[in-house]
Amino acid sequence: MSVSSYSANRSGAREARSPRQNAAERARAATRARLIAAGKALFAEQGLHRITTHDIAAHAGVAAGTYYNHFRDKAALFSVIADEAIAELIERLDGAVGPEESLRAGVRPIAEALLSFAEDRRDLIRILFSREADAAAIEADVLDRLAARIAEGRSRSIARGEMPSGIDPTVLSQALVGMWARVVAWWAEDPSRAPRDRVIDTLVQIQLSGTHPAAS
Amino acid sequence: MSVSSYSANRSGAREARSPRQNAAERARAATRARLIAAGKALFAEQGLHRITTHDIAAHAGVAAGTYYNHFRDKAALFSVIADEAIAELIERLDGAVGPEESLRAGVRPIAEALLSFAEDRRDLIRILFSREADAAAIEADVLDRLAARIAEGRSRSIARGEMPSGIDPTVLSQALVGMWARVVAWWAEDPSRAPRDRVIDTLVQIQLSGTHPAAS
Amino acid sequence: MSVSSYSANRSGAREARSPRQNAAERARAATRARLIAAGKALFAEQGLHRITTHDIAAHAGVAAGTYYNHFRDKAALFSVIADEAIAELIERLDGAVGPEESLRAGVRPIAEALLSFAEDRRDLIRILFSREADAAAIEADVLDRLAARIAEGRSRSIARGEMPSGIDPTVLSQALVGMWARVVAWWAEDPSRAPRDRVIDTLVQIQLSGTHPAAS
Amino acid sequence: MSVSSYSANRSGAREARSPRQNAAERARAATRARLIAAGKALFAEQGLHRITTHDIAAHAGVAAGTYYNHFRDKAALFSVIADEAIAELIERLDGAVGPEESLRAGVRPIAEALLSFAEDRRDLIRILFSREADAAAIEADVLDRLAARIAEGRSRSIARGEMPSGIDPTVLSQALVGMWARVVAWWAEDPSRAPRDRVIDTLVQIQLSGTHPAAS
DNA sequence: GATGAATGAGTATTCATTCAT
DNA sequence: AATGAATGAATACTCATTCAT
Numbered sequence: 001m002s003v004s005s006y007s008a009n010r011s012g013a014r015e016a017r018s019p020r021q022n023a024a025e026r027a028r029a030a031t032r033a034r035l036i037a038a039g040k041a042l043f044a045e046q047g048l049h050r051i052t053t054h055d056i057a058a059h060a061g062v063a064a065g066t067y068y069n070h071f072r073d074k075a076a077l078f079s080v081i082a083d084e085a086i087a088e089l090i091e092r093l094d095g096a097v098g099p100e101e102s103l104r105a106g107v108r109p110i111a112e113a114l115l116s117f118a119e120d121r122r123d124l125i126r127i128l129f130s131r132e133a134d135a136a137a138i139e140a141d142v143l144d145r146l147a148a149r150i151a152e153g154r155s156r157s158i159a160r161g162e163m164p165s166g167i168d169p170t171v172l173s174q175a176l177v178g179m180w181a182r183v184v185a186w187w188a189e190d191p192s193r194a195p196r197d198r199v200i201d202t203l204v205q206i207q208l209s210g211t212h213p214a215a216s
Numbered sequence: 217m218s219v220s221s222y223s224a225n226r227s228g229a230r231e232a233r234s235p236r237q238n239a240a241e242r243a244r245a246a247t248r249a250r251l252i253a254a255g256k257a258l259f260a261e262q263g264l265h266r267i268t269t270h271d272i273a274a275h276a277g278v279a280a281g282t283y284y285n286h287f288r289d290k291a292a293l294f295s296v297i298a299d300e301a302i303a304e305l306i307e308r309l310d311g312a313v314g315p316e317e318s319l320r321a322g323v324r325p326i327a328e329a330l331l332s333f334a335e336d337r338r339d340l341i342r343i344l345f346s347r348e349a350d351a352a353a354i355e356a357d358v359l360d361r362l363a364a365r366i367a368e369g370r371s372r373s374i375a376r377g378e379m380p381s382g383i384d385p386t387v388l389s390q391a392l393v394g395m396w397a398r399v400v401a402w403w404a405e406d407p408s409r410a411p412r413d414r415v416i417d418t419l420v421q422i423q424l425s426g427t428h429p430a431a432s
Numbered sequence: 433m434s435v436s437s438y439s440a441n442r443s444g445a446r447e448a449r450s451p452r453q454n455a456a457e458r459a460r461a462a463t464r465a466r467l468i469a470a471g472k473a474l475f476a477e478q479g480l481h482r483i484t485t486h487d488i489a490a491h492a493g494v495a496a497g498t499y500y501n502h503f504r505d506k507a508a509l510f511s512v513i514a515d516e517a518i519a520e521l522i523e524r525l526d527g528a529v530g531p532e533e534s535l536r537a538g539v540r541p542i543a544e545a546l547l548s549f550a551e552d553r554r555d556l557i558r559i560l561f562s563r564e565a566d567a568a569a570i571e572a573d574v575l576d577r578l579a580a581r582i583a584e585g586r587s588r589s590i591a592r593g594e595m596p597s598g599i600d601p602t603v604l605s606q607a608l609v610g611m612w613a614r615v616v617a618w619w620a621e622d623p624s625r626a627p628r629d630r631v632i633d634t635l636v637q638i639q640l641s642g643t644h645p646a647a648s
Numbered sequence: 649m650s651v652s653s654y655s656a657n658r659s660g661a662r663e664a665r666s667p668r669q670n671a672a673e674r675a676r677a678a679t680r681a682r683l684i685a686a687g688k689a690l691f692a693e694q695g696l697h698r699i700t701t702h703d704i705a706a707h708a709g710v711a712a713g714t715y716y717n718h719f720r721d722k723a724a725l726f727s728v729i730a731d732e733a734i735a736e737l738i739e740r741l742d743g744a745v746g747p748e749e750s751l752r753a754g755v756r757p758i759a760e761a762l763l764s765f766a767e768d769r770r771d772l773i774r775i776l777f778s779r780e781a782d783a784a785a786i787e788a789d790v791l792d793r794l795a796a797r798i799a800e801g802r803s804r805s806i807a808r809g810e811m812p813s814g815i816d817p818t819v820l821s822q823a824l825v826g827m828w829a830r831v832v833a834w835w836a837e838d839p840s841r842a843p844r845d846r847v848i849d850t851l852v853q854i855q856l857s858g859t860h861p862a863a864s
Numbered sequence: 865g866a867t868g869a870a871t872g873a874g875t876a877t878t879c880a881t882t883c884a885t
Numbered sequence: 886a887a888t889g890a891a892t893g894a895a896t897a898c899t900c901a902t903t904c905a906t
Contacts (some may be wrong), residue, residue, distance in 0.1 A: 028865070049265065052900060063867040074901065097898080171399060171410055171418040178398020179391040186390045194387055202387040206422070236885060240889060243885095247890075268875060279892045284877065460886070481697065484879060495888040497882080573878065603831060603842055603850040611823040612832020620824045626819055634819040638854070672868060679869075711871045716898065718899060797903060865900105871903075882892075 032070045036084075039077045044123035048078055078127075085124040092117050111203040114180060114195055118188040129185040146180075147173040180209040182193070223237070248286045250276040252300075255293045260339035264294055292342075301340040308333050327419040330396060331412055334404040345401040363389040464502045466492040469518075470495040471509045476555035480510055510559075517556040524549050543635040546612060547628055550620040561617040578612075611638070653801045666762040680706040680718045692771035696726055725762040727777075730811040759851040762828060763844055769857070770800050777829050796815040 038059035042051045053074050057067045071077045096113035118125050147170075180203070187199055241243035258267045269290050273283045287293045312329035348380050365387075396419070401414055474483045485506050491498045500532035503509045526543035550557050579602075612635070619631055686707035690699045701722050705715045719725045744761035766773050795818075828851070833849055 024865075031865085053902080054900075064872060064901095065868060066866055068902070166417045166421050168410055168414045170419045171403075171415050172422070173323045174399050174402045175395040175419065175422060179395040181398070182394020183387060183390050183414065187387075194384055198382075199387050201382045202384045205382050206388070206391060236888070241885065244890065270875080270879080281874095281878080281893060282891055284879095285890065285892095290876065463886080485881080486879075496880095497889060498887055500881070501886060557786070595859050598849045598853050600842055600846045600850045603835075603847050606831045606834045607827040607851065607854060611827040613830070614826025615819060619819075626816055630816045632821050633814040634816045635823065637814050638820070638823060648903075668867070671906070701898080702896075712897095713872060713899080714870055717869065717871095722897065741878065867904105867906080869904095871901100873896080873901100874899085877897095878895085880892100880894100883888105883890095885890105 009135065018117065028070075031060070031062060031066065034062070034068055035067060036081060039081050040123050040127065043078065043081065044126040048074075081124075081127060085121070085128050087116055088121070088124070089128070108200065108204050111200045114184055114203075115187070115200055118184045119196070120190050125184060125188040129181050147177045179203075225296070247276070247278060247282065249279070251283060251286055251293065251299060255297050256343065258338045259294060259297065260342040264290075297340075297343060301344050304337070305333055305344070324416065324420050327416045330400055330418055331403070334400045335407065335412070338404045341401060341404040343426070346395050347376075363393045395419075448635070460502075463492070463494060463498065466494065467499060467502055467509065468513060471513050472555050472559065475510065475513065476558040478580040480506075513556075513559060517560050520553070521560070540632065540636050543632045546616055546621070546635075547632055548605070550616045551623065551628070554620050557616060557620040561613050611635075616635055658798065675727065676718075679708070679710060679714065682710070685720055687729050688771045688775065691726060691729065692774040696722075721852060729772075729775060733769070736769070736772070737765055737776070756852050759848045762832055763835070763848055764833045766841065768833060770836045770858050773833060777833040782837070795825040827851075 035056060038056045039051075040057055042059055053067045054064050056077065057064045067077075071080070093110060094114045095110040183199065183203065187193060248344045251272060255267075258271055258275055270280045270282045271295065273280045276282075283293075287296070309326060309390045312325040399415065400417065403409060467488060470488045471483075474487055474491055485499045486496050488509065489496045492498075499509075503512070525542060525547045528541035615631065615635065619625060670711045683704060685703045687699075690703055690707055700713045702712045704725065705712045708714075715725075719728070741758060744757040831847065831851065835841060
């Protein structure tokens with residue numbers, strides 16, 4: 001388990017990467033990965049502040065102190081997880097809609113991407129939208145980033161005259177983000193609450209009509 | 217274990233209240249009111265679990281133990297505040313829309329009631345929508361109650377054939393609630409972010425188009 | 433309830449005991465009696481340190497502060513109760529055995545007096561023999577007083593040559609007291625554990641043989 | 649909630665214990681031992697509920713929180729101490745009397761074992777017989793176990809016709825246990841109160857005569 | 865790098881007691 | 886004398902974090 005301990009400092013680093021160094025590095029990365037996995041599982045179940053660093057270490061099968069060899073403090077792991085989650089979500093959304101694609105065409109793909117993400121990553125959904133005081137900064141971040149992306153798209157729409165003039169794009173983006181976040185969290189909690197396609201259809205209908213002059 | 221003294225008015229007797237009793241009761245009510253005010257201010261600023269009962273007592277200018285002469289535990293004050301806030305919010309919404317009024321007519325009044333509440337009661341807004349783990353039950357309650365109210369109205373709309381068939385009323389109610397909660401919280405945080413009427417107009421436009429066949 | 437409050441200080445004491453004073457005095461005594469009764473009931477049920485002064489006042493139907501108009505502190509009421517209990521017990525024992533009566537004749541009456549006391553005053557038994565840290569001083573007192581009484585009797589017996597010389601009267605008195613206290617407490621807890629007369633017979637037999645040369 | 653670290657030796661592996669693990673384990677055991685020693689000293693002096701976990705930690709020379717690395721709560725240390733004490737007492741009593749030995753022969757050895765225990769372990773005596781409300785369960789246990797042992801022996805005596813018929817064995821066992829417990833506690837408090845042998849002689853005489861027809 | 869024992873500040877809650885009315 | 890609101894010291898228990906090995 002701790003082979004690396006005895007060697008790491010002794011090797012006279014000749015080559016940039018001795019095999020020994022590689023082994024040590026791989027072991028370290030593996031420990032880190034297990035801590036992250038433990039964090040995802042536990043934060044999703046119980047939320048940030050019901051979980052202790054000891055819980056995470058124990059779930060990862062390492063000693064309590066090991067946690068601090070990998071993360072500065074309790075919040076750091078949460079941030080890492082949240083950042084990964086956000087990145088994955090953004091990536092999926094980007095995959096779903098080409099950046100310059102017509103927004104009209106894009107609504108359904110976005111909703112589908114969101115719902116797929118909720119299906120595949122219920123743990124991440126719970127972490128991202130978990131309504132935690134301590135997580136507020138992170139969550140605000142998630143939602144604000146989404147909102148910013150949307151607002152940006154909307155501005156282009158407006159510039160092209162595609163949106164009713166009464167609508168403020170920043171308000172709209174907050175509204176859409178709040179809507180999506182709530183619906184996705186609500187549905188991820190118990191997907192049997194509504195058929196997946198019906199959720200998508202509903203979101204699409206609201207979106208379509210609410211945001212596009214063609215709908216009126 | 218012992219009979220509690222948490223209710224403001226213990227004596228069942230209507231009459232025969234001595235001046236001394238009245239004075240004591242008034243003093244008690246005043247202390248309670250100060251604790252509630254302190255709770256509102258502090259919970260709004262920092263959230264439920266960053267605040268200690270000592271903080272609240274200190275902010276109210278009473279001794280630490282006095283808190284427990286008025287509230288069973290830390291959560292109790294939060295509940296009282298949240299319940300009051302919900303009641304006030306509901307009351308305002310009820311005042312804004314007659315129960316059987318056309319939904320179409322009702323969208324704007326609802327948005328206006330919401331925004332007024334956000335203006336007048338920024339502290340309560342922060343508490344109600346503060347995304348706290350411990351407050352989750354309360355917030356879920358708020359939002360679910362709103363969602364239930366909306367879903368109910370929607371059902372009538374559907375029955376009257378006023379809504380597109382693709383829309384699921386439970387999904388829609390979650391969506392609207394998420395949208396409103398987020399927009400209101402976002403705006404209450406800093407009302408200079410958008411002019412009040414523009415927020416209302418935006419919400420109305422989304423609502424109108426999204427929920428009414430006449431808009432399509 | 434508080435008629436006396438308004439008059440006590442105003443009466444220009446002409447006679448040694450005005451009717452008003454008598455009334456006030458009686459009211460005060462009644463309050464005190466109710467506190468004592470409450471203390472007996474509650475201490476017997478739960479022991480000294482599970483019971484709060486608020487519990488006692490509430491059970492007596494008076495305000496919390498009233499307790500301190502009658503007793504210096506929490507221990508004072510306990511002492512009063514214990515003293516009364518001891519006095520009653522001593523009185524019963526004295527009633528059972530004439531001071532100079534032959535000890536031989538007295539064993540059965542003592543056992544009977546003890547068991548009767550246990551039957552009539554289960555609450556006091558529980559208080560006197562309740563094995564409480566804080567009550568230790570009091571209980572030690574009870575038992576030591578009993579032991580002293582016994583030791584005294586024994587010394588006379590020894591002087592009269594009625595007791596085996598190997599027996600130390602102080603040790604014997606501790607032994608008897610421990611025996612009695614435990615048996616009485618054990619039996620008072622659930623009198624169905626053994627028929628009353630069988631308990632007495634057993635105690636008598638042990639006593640008789642253990643303390644009297646005639647038995648050897 | 650999390651897997652505890654209260655047992656001294658967590659690792660099931662017999663072999664493959666690194667020097668580091670051994671050192672840590674030894675350190676842990678040493679701290680635990682100091683906490684237990686502190687508990688014995690303080691509980692014997694002041695009783696369970698006059699002593700705080702901070703007192704124990706301070707007396708053991710460790711930080712307050714360290715207590716909880718070794719014992720789940722305040723009661724846990726007391727239980728550990730009491731269990732050890734009971735076990736040691738039982739062991740001594742078993743060593744003193746062969747199980748089937750004549751009871752007659754056994755009285756003196758029992759008394760001697762008891763007194764030796766009281767001499768060697770004055771702290772444990774005080775803890776075992778300390779008359780504490782919270783310790784009641786433990787003490788009841790001690791005394792009941794002793795009583796049960798005695799009752800068992802008595803039943804054999806009765807079966808062999810060695811005991812007067814007027815005596816109820818359950819009452820007798822309570823009586824003997826009360827007697828012993830009180831005498832031992834009284835004597836351990838200040839052994840100069842009576843010479844050790846005189847205590848033993850007195851106990852033996854009471855026992856002999858009280859329980860055995862051959863003595864009459 | 866990993867370990868895990870130790871740390872100690874932090875916190876909710878209790879309750880004997882006081883005192884102004 | 887009675888009231889009862891206020892007091893504040895006391896205390897069990899938690900947990901993020903450190904550090905010697």
